[in-house]
Amino acid sequence: MNKIFYYELKRMLLGKVFPGMLLVNALYAWFILSSETIQGVSCTAPFSAWSYCSYLGRTLPLAMITVLLLLANFYSRQQRRVEVLTDATPIPVFRQIEIRTLAAGVCFLVIYLVVIALALFFYACFFRFYDFAAFVLPSAVILLPCFVFFAGVGQLLGSLHQSLIYGLMLLAFALNGIPNVFDVSGAGYFSEYPLTLPVGADMEPAFTLSAGFLAVRLLYLALGTAGVYLAAVLSARKSQNA
Amino acid sequence: MNLFSLFRVELRRLLQSRTVLGAALLSILSLPLGNLLMIFYGSQVMSSRYILTPVLSGTTVGAVLWAAAALMEADRLQRSGVHVLADAISVPGALCAARTLALMTVSMLVVLLTALVYAPYTAEKMSYLFRPGFYSANFAVFMLPTWWISILFADAFYQLTRRVELSVVLYVLLAGVSVSGIVARDYFLRWLNPYVITYSDGFLSVWPLRIGLYTRIIWLCIALGAWTTSFLFMRRYQRGLVFSFLKSGKKLRKLLPAAVLAASGVWLWHAQPFIDHGPDSYDYADSFMMDADHTVNARCHLKVNPVTGTVSVKAEYDILVPYDGETVFYLNPGYRITKMTYGGETVSFRTIDSDLNGQRPTRFSLPSKTPGKTLLIEYSGFPAQAKYAAGSLVDDMVDRDYISLDTTSLFPRFEGYFVQTAVTDFTIPDSLTPFCNYVQMTDSVDNGDGTRTWTQNTENYIGDFTAGYYRTNTFSINDLTVDFAYGAAYQKIVVENDIEQVIIDILTYCSEHYGELWSAEDNHLLLRQESSMFMGGYAVHGVSTWFETVLAPDTLSDPDKGASATEVFIHEMIHQWWGGLGLNCADEELWSAEGLTVYSTYRLVKEKYGALYAQQYYVDMWKDAVENQNRSFYNRHPEYLELLPSVYQTSLELSNRSVNQYQRMPLMILKAEALVGGEAQMDEILRKIYADRDAFHDNKFRFSDFLNYCGLTEEDLRLE
Incomplete structure (x- = not known):
């Protein structure tokens, strides 16, 4: 099983799409840092958890498009032609989709290692700020549900029709920055929510996440997981019919 | 089959294609998006809301849709696995050219149809402010060329990569430059979503259409350059990109049109007459002038041409005592000095391309031993906007219903010389009411050719001239x-x-x-x-x-x-x-x-x-x-x-x-x-x-x- 995972991962990491998109993601992230984050979000410091979370949220649509592009390859015409062969192997369809999701997850992780490293470098260089511990938990809360949601729903749509994945890419852009708890990337939420909070002695609102936001993150996580499961069911049914 | 025959076949096929029909329908339906999503282009004037916003919405959304259609059509033969057969029947380059040209023709028909579909609604909403010519010009200037540019880029990317998804990525990257915040107020970089500040209902504004058309021509040249270049990468003998390029690149004649087109686009960009080459922000350190102790009396004749948007001026200065040594005057960077004499003798001068705050300096020196002569300066041109303000307003312009010129867009601003009195003639269309230094002008002569010459006696400089309907x-x-x-x-x-x-x-x-x-x-x-x-x-x-x-x-x-x-x-x-x-x-x-x-x-x-x-x-x-x-x-x-x-x-x-x-x-x-x-x-x-x-x-x-x-x-x- 590990062999297949490493093979899929190698195919993704060394393919034509990922290296180029990694570079694009890094350039875009630096652009966000140097043009928006540097000004601070909602009157908070550029190195506040609010600004950092908003930065992650702003970079997410492009990262999600990268992930969806990688996953779209599995639902292309060429891939469908070799499905007859892969279906003949003893690996269950669910496990195949699980492996694809994990491989895409590692690619997503690589992108965010670069994106977060850029942010830390930016904070250290420009603001002499090194207290990064506060960023760990928010990073997980923002990134994980978003990835699971898009990977799950993307594969579900891909198993219905390949072009629907491209539609989801457009949606990733369209849903970016809606200023409430349903904001899947969180950019809009982290830009608006601090303005509604009381400020402390240092005039900065303390970093908290509303219960509604956390509940919606769990919902996205659940929807994404359900998407992976349904994609497996649909693919299994198709291969049986074939 | 020759190119024309292929074109006819492709045109007939595309007119029946579901992909093209979908792109056409969605493009037509995309016009109200700007108003529905409350994305207003320009200010709250009616022509911004009912012409500019729909046209720019349709331009951008339609461009993306036509690019998608171009990619789908380009990939059609490969998708259905018959590209080898098609290549055997016709020359691949000719087939590709015929398909793209046919798609551009169909998109032109859709632009026409779109303009016709929305004309009754726009006319009803704008009532007596609706001008059919201006309405149609917006479709011709923004929508049609942008769709063509988009089709050409999409097709070029496909010829390069032969992969739809990679072409999409390249297209998105190029589109990203245009829609990103970095170029939010840049007329020239926004190839996909043209930038227009606003329109005017009361005073017909042609300036945005002029610069809009110019930027479209620039991008059409660049897109055509990219498209013709992509032919060099067209796959040959079923080999890869590099081999195919090396095979095609040997024929220099194939490289020439691509290079000429791309170079034309870059040259047009560099030579654009609309915005000066000054800094992005106003320089407050720019002092007005050095001690002006040499007085002059001026007679100036300014004539505008609303059709070309240009100004031509003949300015005469009676100088009692010339300034000793080199001095300078400042003019709008869009003007070109055609003649400069002192007492009938030609004066040498040098204009320096170091624009600041919407002005360009011209250095000259007069023979100090020949006092009491007349300095004559003749210049003409299209007034350029100062770069620091060009993204937020249009200050100096000559349009049919409105003329606005100030300080150095009117007459030279001298260092060392002080204009004591000036008699100035302005020849403008007779339908316009002029205001000089903010005061309504009263003294005029009808020239009998649709123009009227207004005369103003002033002390010191003229700071502002506005005329409107x-x-x-x-x-x-x-x-x-x-x-x-x-x-x-x-x-x-x-x-x-x-x-x-x-x-x-x-x-x-x-x-x-x-x-x-x-x-x-x-x-x-x-x-x-x-x-x-x-x-x-x-x-x-x-x-x-x-x-x-x-x-x-x-x-x-x-x-x-x-x-x-x-x-x-x-x-x-x-x-x-x-x-x-x-x-x-x-x-x-x-x-x-x-x-x-x-x-x-x-x-x-x-x-x-x-x-x-x-x-x-x-x-x-x-x-x-x-x-x-x-x-x-x-x-x-x-x-x-x-x-x-x-x-x-x-x-x-x-x-x-x-x-x-x-x-x-x-x-x-x-x-x-x-x-x-x-x-x-x-x-x-x-x-x-x-x-x-x-x-x-x-x-x-x-x-x-x-x-x-x-x-x-x-x-x-x-x-x-």
Whole structure:
């Protein structure tokens, strides 16, 4: 099983799409840092958890498009032609989709290692700020549900029709920055929510996440997981019919 | 099959293609998106809302859709696995060219259809402001070329990669440049979503169409260059990209058109006449001039050509004593000097491409031993916009219904020479009413060829020349005569909304509360509507101008709108009392004429629309702005400010200054009002200040003076 995972991962990491998109993601992230984050979000410091979370949220649509592009390859015409062969192997369809999701997850992780490293470098260089511990938990809360949601729903749509994945890419852009708890990337939420909070002695609102936001993150996580499961069911049914 | 035969086959096929039909239908349906999603291009004029916004929405969305259609069609043969057969029947390059040209032809038909479909609705909404020619020109200038550019880029990317998804990525990257915030106000980089500041309803604005067409031609050249280059990468012998390029690249004739087209685009970009090469921000260090101790008398003849948008000038200066050594004059960078003589002898000069604040220097020297001669300068050209302001307003332009030229877009500004008297002739279309140095011109001769020559005698320089298709109503308030000049297109609106009465109300209110208007010259006041291309209004001696949208039907039919353009009109009118030649206020970090003007506007609005309205749209908004300013990280920690790039530092400083003058100070005056005992007492103080305005003619009225009049200290007005 590990062999297949490493093979899929190698195919993704060394393919034509990922290296180029990694570079694009890094350039875009630096652009966000140097043009928006540097000004601070909602009157908070550029190195506040609010600004950092908003930065992650702003970079997410492009990262999600990268992930969806990688996953779209599995639902292309060429891939469908070799499905007859892969279906003949003893690996269950669910496990195949699980492996694809994990491989895409590692690619997503690589992108965010670069994106977060850029942010830390930016904070250290420009603001002499090194207290990064506060960023760990928010990073997980923002990134994980978003990835699971898009990977799950993307594969579900891909198993219905390949072009629907491209539609989801457009949606990733369209849903970016809606200023409430349903904001899947969180950019809009982290830009608006601090303005509604009381400020402390240092005039900065303390970093908290509303219960509604956390509940919606769990919902996205659940929807994404359900998407992976349904994609497996649909693919299994198709291969049986074939 | 030759190219034409292939084209006919492809055209017939595409007209029946479901992909193309889908792209066409969605493109047509995309026009209302801009208004539905509240993405308004331009200001609140009708032609922005009902022509510009739909056309630009359709342009951008349609361009993406046609690119998608181009990719689908380009991939069709490979997708169905018959590309090897097709390549055997016809030359791949010819087939690709025929398909792309056919798709461009279909998109042209769709543009025509789109314009026809929306014409009745637009005409009905805009009523008498609808001009069919202007409406059609928008489709021809923005929509059609942008769709073509998009198709060409998409097809070029496909020929390069032979993969749909990679072509999509490349297209998205290129589109990303156009839609990103970095180029938000850049006319030239926005290839997918053309940038237009706004339009004008009252004064037909052709300038945005001129620059729009120019940028489309640039990008068409670049896209055609990319497209023809992509033919070199067309796969040969079923081999890869590099092999195919090496095979094709051997034939130099194939490279030539690509290089010529791309180079043409780059050259056109460099040679563009619309925006100068100056810095992005205004240089305040630019001093006006060195000691001008050599006086001259000038005779100038200025002629405009509204068809080409150009100006031609013959300026003569009688110089008693020439300046010893080299000196300089500044002109609009768009002009080219064609002749320069002194006493009939040619004068050598050199124009230096170092534009600053919308001016380009020309250095010259006159023989100091030959005094008492006439310096003749002839120049002409298309007035260029200063780069620092080009993204937010169009200041210098010559259009059919509106001409606006100021300082160095009119005549040279000399260093070392002082223009003592000037007799200036302006030859303009006879339908336009001219204003020179903000005053309506009166002396004219009809040339009998559709033009009229207006003459003005002035002392010193001419700072502003505006001419427009105006109507002027004259009415009186007690002893004051008011000339109310507005775009002729607004006549119906002015009559239906009784605008004259609104003006009378404002003037009456301010006269009663602060005193009779002193700045009206000889009991005369000119109120003039600006073209919306100018993006603002101003007040000078005896003249108040305001933004065009004050009279826009949408503005006047929306009484619930807070702090609307109508109130901008009130604001500009009140500047006749506070600022300009009313009370001469100092311009400090916190204090300026704006504080008193905004406060007075609030008081008038409170009286007119009620306390609740004034509280919601004035006091609450001031408080929000001040609170946000207080909370801003860089205001709390200025030590971090120097870490910011200078562009953000400047932006933050300007934002702080604006909040201080327009929100914090009115809030402080409101606090002063409460401390002095209420509105009546504050009115009494303001009346006294206005009566004492002469005392502040040289020593400007400062915040400390205001505090003295109120009997308060700065501490008293400190906001919590």
